[in-house]
Amino acid sequence: MIRTTAEISNEDGYKKYNLFEIHESLESIIADDYLEYSSTNSKKAAYCELMYKKNFYDKYDPKTYEEVYVRYINNEKFKEKAKFIYSVIDYDKYVKFAEENQTIENPNELIISYNVVDSDGVKINIYNISIADIAFVF
Numbered sequence: 240m241i242r243t244t245a246e247i248s249n250e251d252g253y254k255k256y257n258l259f260e261i262h263e264s265l266e267s268i269i270a271d272d273y274l275e276y277s278s279t280n281s282k283k284a285a286y287c288e289l290m291y292k293k294n295f296y297d298k299y300d301p302k303t304y305e306e307v308y309v310r311y312i313n314n315e316k317f318k319e320k321a322k323f324i325y326s327v328i329d330y331d332k333y334v335k336f337a338e339e340n341q342t343i344e345n346p347n348e349l350i351i352s353y354n355v356v357d358s359d360g361v362k363i364n365i366y367n368i369s370i371a372d373i374a375f376v377f
Contacts, residue, residue: 240260240261240262240263241259241260241261241262241263241266242258242259242260242261243257243258243259243261243274244256244257244258244259244274244356245257245274245275245278246278247276247277247278247279247355248278248279252358253357253358254357254358255355255356255357255358256355256356256357257274257276257277257278257353257354257355258353258354258355258356258362259273259274259327259351259352259353259354260350260351260352260354261351261352262348262349262350262351264349265336265349265350265351265370267332267335267336268328268329268332268333268336268373269327269328269329269332269351270326270327270328270329270332271329273326273327276323276326276327276353277355281326283325283326286325287321287322287325287326288322290321290322290325290330291318291321291322291325294321294376294377295311295312295321296312299312320366320368320372320376321376323353323365323366323368324368324372324373324376324377325376327351327353328373328377330377333373333377334377337374343370346369346370346371347369347371349369349370350367350368350369351366351367351368352364352366352367352368353365353366353367353368
């Protein structure tokens with residue numbers, strides 16, 4: 240696993256950090272600016288909205304795929320997770336990875352774990368994203 244951290248906020252000495260743990264096989268699909276996720280420097284909000292629209296609202300008719308809308312598309316937690324993926328995964332790198340890896344034998348091992356750690360050492364696990372989750376949103 241590759242571990243990386245970056246400070247995302249500092250309010251009166253109380254700091255928060257992004258902590259990513261990335262399986263080595265997924266390093267090649269990570270966006271160059273992934274460490275800025277959830278920081279004030281992040282500039283991907285519009286991009287994430289566009290990707291969500293393209294991959295869900297534009298792809299699925301609400302009448303034909305009513306259950307998909309209820310379970311996923313209109314589910315705020317799912318939408319947040321998808322936007323997280325769009326923020327940290329580079330789409331073009333992912334496409335290349337998918338072309339080069341037509342079959343993945345142990346997809347549950349290919350994980351990106353995202354945590355927030357504060358200056359007191361409290362670690363909160365936010366997401367454990369597998370390659371299957373990534374494939375689903377793209």
